[in-house]
Amino acid sequence: MEMLRDANWVLSVGTFLPLAGVVLLLGVPKANEQMIKMVALLTSIATLAVGIFTLTKFDFDKAGSMQFVAEHEWIPLIKSSYLIGLDGISLPLYILSMVITLLVVIYSLNHVPDPGNPKAFFILMLVLQTGMAGTFIAQDLILFFVFFELVLLPMYFMIGVWGGENRQYASLKFFLYTMFGSALMLVAFLALFFKTGAESFSIPFLIENGGAIARNVQIWIFAGMFIGFAVKVPMFPFHTWLPDAHTQAPTQGSVILAAILLKLGTYGFVRIAIPILPEAAKAWAPYIGGLAVVGIIYGSLGCLAQTDMKRLIAFSSVAHMGFVMLGISTLTSFGMTAAMFGMVAHGLITGMLFFIAGSIKERYHTLEIKRLGGLLKQLPHLGWILGLCSMASLGLPGLAGFWGEFPAILSAYSPAPGLNETLFRVYMVIAAIGTVFAAAYLLWLYQRVAFGEPKPEFAGAAHGHGDHSHGDDHALEDVNKYEWISWTPLLIAIIVFGLMPNLLFKIIDPAVQGVLTGFKG
Amino acid sequence: MLTTVLTALSNAATPWVNPTVDFHALAPEMVLAAGLCVVLLADLFLDESRKWVLSSLAGFSLLVAILPVLTLGLSDVNVRSMFDGRYVVDNFSIVMKAMFLIAGYVVVLLSSSHVEEGEYWRGEYYFLLLSSILGMVMMASARDLVSIFVALEFLSIPAYMLAAWRKRDIKSNEAGIKYFLLGVFASAVMLYGMSLLYGAANSTLLIDLGKSITVNGGLSALHALGVVFVVVGFAFKVSAVPFHTWAPDTYEGAPSPITAFLSVASKAAGFIALVTLLFVAFPEASSVWQPFIWVLSALTMTVGNVVALRQTNVVRMIAYSSVSQGGFVLMPLAVAGMAGVGDSALRAVVVYLLIYAATNLGMFAVIIAVSRKTRSGAVSSFGGLFSYAPGLGALATIFLASLAGIPPLGGWIGKFAAFQTLISAGTGWAYGLALIGAVNSVIAFGYYGNMMREIWMKPAPHGDVTPIRTPGSLALALGITGVATLVLGVLPGIAMHFGDIARITGAFGG
Secondary structure, three states, X not given: OOEOOOOOOHHHHHHHHHHXXXXXXXXXXXXXXXXXXXXXXXXXXXXXXXXXXXXXXXXHHHOOOEEEEEEEEEEHHHOEEEEEEEOOOHHHHHHHHHHHHHHHHHHHOOOOOOOOOHHXXXXXXXXXXXXXXXXXXXXXXXXXXXXXXXXXXXXXXXXXHHOOOOHHHHHHHHHHHHHHHHHHHHHHHHHHHHHOOOOOOEHHHHHHHHOOOOHHHHHHHHHHHHHHHHHHXXXXXXXXXXXXXXXXXXXXXXXXXXXXXXXXXXXXXHHHHHHHOHHHHHXXXXXXXXXXXXXXXXXXXXXXXXXXXXXXXHHHHHHHHHHHHHHHHOOOHHHHHHHHHXXXXXXXXXXXXXXXXXXXXXXXXXXXXXXXXXHHHHOHHHHHHHHHHHHHHOOOOOOHHHHHHHHHHHHOOOOOOOOOHHHHHHHHHXXXXXXXXXHHHHHHHHHHHHOOOOOHHHHHHHHOOOOOOOOOOOOOOOOOHHHHHHHHXXXXXXXXXXXXXXXXXXXXXXXXXXHHHHHOO | OXXXXXXXXXXXXXXXXXXXXXXXXXXXXXXXXXXXXXXXXXXXXOOHHHOHHHHHHHHHHHHHHHHXXXXXXXXXXXXXXXXXXXXXXXHHHHHHHHHHHHHHHHHHHHHHHHHHHOOOOHHHHHHHHHHHHHHHHHHOOEOEHHHHHHHHHHHHHHHXXXXXXXXXXXXXXXXXXXXXXXXXXXXXXXXXXXHHHHHHHOOOEHHHHHHHHHHOOOOOHHHHHHHHHHHHHHHHHOOOOOOOOHHHHHHHHOXXXXXXXXXXXXXXXXXXXXXXXXXXXXXXXXXHHHHHHHHHHHHHHHHHHHHHHOOOEHHHHHHHHXXXXXXXXXXXHOXXXXXXOHHHHHHHHHHHHHHHHHHHHHHHHHHHHHHHHHXXXXXXXXXXXXXXXXXXXXXXXXXXXXXXXXXXXXXXXXXXXXXXXXXXXXXXXXXXXXXXXXXXXXXXXXHHHHXXXXXXXXXXXXXXXXXXXXXXXXXXXXXXXXXXXXXXXXXXXXXXXXXXXXXXOOOOOO
């Protein structure tokens, strides 16, 4: 693989800039909330500015090769180095993480959840950003592992401190599941290291040499990685932490979780597990595909059974990540490109849905679907935005969700040579049925929440009296300034990528070709 | 008659030759010995209001003792062997000596406010503490059964007394007596093993023991018994399951700084003696001790973890956690006898001990700081710590996360090195132990996470949110350990480097 080393400082700066913000924040007194918010905002703006600079410097004609590659000595004794780089697979996710963090910071300017303490909240958010960005640029397994784990503690505290009623249970469950996965993943990384001659942890090196490992050993190593990544995705049957974590997390946490953290798992498959262990990937692909379609159907049925809006969106993530994993399991460039697109689209759309859920919760103090209703009448802007995002989520052509889902299903028609064609076509049919369910649960949700008349308990809310006796909200306010600022970029992106999917496809595709070189020979 | 016997005896004995003494190599020990005498004498002549000088004197002598360790580390002579190789100053011992001295200094920092306020016998306290540290520093160099045993008793006997230092507290008495009885029992078992080995090798020098096992072609039953008894003796010292029963009671009853000292320094001393024996004396007996240590390691981490999950007292919880951490230190030793694995196993043990020392001492510093206010040892007394003392709360989180092995905090590289050693061995047994270790590191988060939950997510008990006043010495201890934990985690190359240069002279393959 070609390595371009121009301007290779940008990635390190972009990744560690949030930590500089953390250091600044540590110096600001806790009481000075304005100052804290300002520092957090400026840090995330600066980070995104570096990200945009990276975009301008990125050579789109060579999206398939690693760019901005930097290498420094880190832990020479275990042959692990600080090796970073960016290609067409990681670029969209890297930038997305910066965008989402900025938007979440903007949203938090007037939405710091109980029990307050914005200083700690923003510090955790910025640490989280470093971990996410770092995972996408790491080209060394140990570095990847460190960044991958770095996101755990901040998210644990974000859910556990600022979350809903059942937050402590949810946060611990989230942590234990992920940690279990990553412990096995680390063992798998080490096994990989020794089986390739104990020479290097660098991903490009392992891609070159991993294919030579005996097939049955590959299968075992892949198993370790599979559990690590599948917990994070999450794939059925490792998904049970997700509904709890999402439901209990504060809005900001849910958005980051849905938009970025889940992608760490799928990204791991595409970047590490599949290219390094092609034989094992072939052996595992039918099972991954099978679990993916089970996830699609199970997630959709789960959605239909939910009474809580946030929990419903969480289950829809299980279904959507099922489509992504189905695309990946075909081991074709078509399927993987679709999967990568699906990851970005799901990040935008589901992130947006969680924002909306947070705002509804803030206004109505409940997310119970049967207590909601008439959103379009009461808060028309919010209602329309929810409509747009539901349509995007169910995969309406012209919006971003379509381009992740439809090609992923289509790709299962002709999986990579060597995979059982009939089996994958069965998967294709099941996944197609899944889209019908998706339409059903999303439209039903929209119908119950947005159509009709507002429920009596909230009908008078606009005049200052209602069931919720909190004195702070005298009137239900439609989408406010902070929400508009943080949501508009996402809404624009959903529409733009829906109309011009090629903006992303042309970046992703060459890089995916590179990932799959191991399957051609 | 008598004269003839005496003459015959004196003729039979080899003529006395003055041993060459390398004073540079012995400088750390001599500084410490001088320091502890000064502390003892000063105590006699200082009146009560000025006894605080003693802690400064103790800390000062530890810092001065580090200087010769540094010059030894920088000198060109890599190995300084004395007394026919019974006392060796090599890179391994230099790294470990530095660790003991720094850990000892942190313990003095932890003690100073505690001892001031607790009406302890300060002079004797610091005297005994320094004696015990001197024993550890000697242990790092001991390469002979007798010098190992002397060093071991030198470090243990003061520790028995220190454990019972709160003499009007029945729990402290229990701590001391349990520690003493089981410690003496372990010494007896070990001595028995040593006598068997001496009988087989006709020498107490570790290298000679190693040779006798090789030369006789295969292991005799006598060797095997000796090896097992010695390993069991040290299993008591490092509180490996099922020889750990003294640890929780002793840790709970002893004064907190002493608990920190026992769980870090005393444990590390047990490990380095064990490692020296395994690498220098028993490399050829690995078929005896490898399976034995495999079982000890698996049991130690699992039982320690599972019992720790049920604890409601912070110190008991940390006590069981330190039992379980001991299992992780043993992990690489379970494959250390295999060809090509030895160096990596030694490195893993040293790295683990270095990082564990920094992290666990830090955790105890937090516990001492918090209990100064709450006067309670319950886990729930940490409730809401982050809300009213964010600095201490964040530090506690860093130490707990490091103990749990979460990157980028120190602990992960220790666990990583241990896993790396196991997987490089590549046998089914090694993989099995690695999996047990992986599962255990998840279980461990159950209680470390529970503690973090108290700190971050629970309200302060009785709504008492008065800020915590941390005395300067405690703050310094927190600073040293906190920085070490963070830096070793982000730049693990440093710890790995020290682990790598720490080769034992005369060790198998090294």
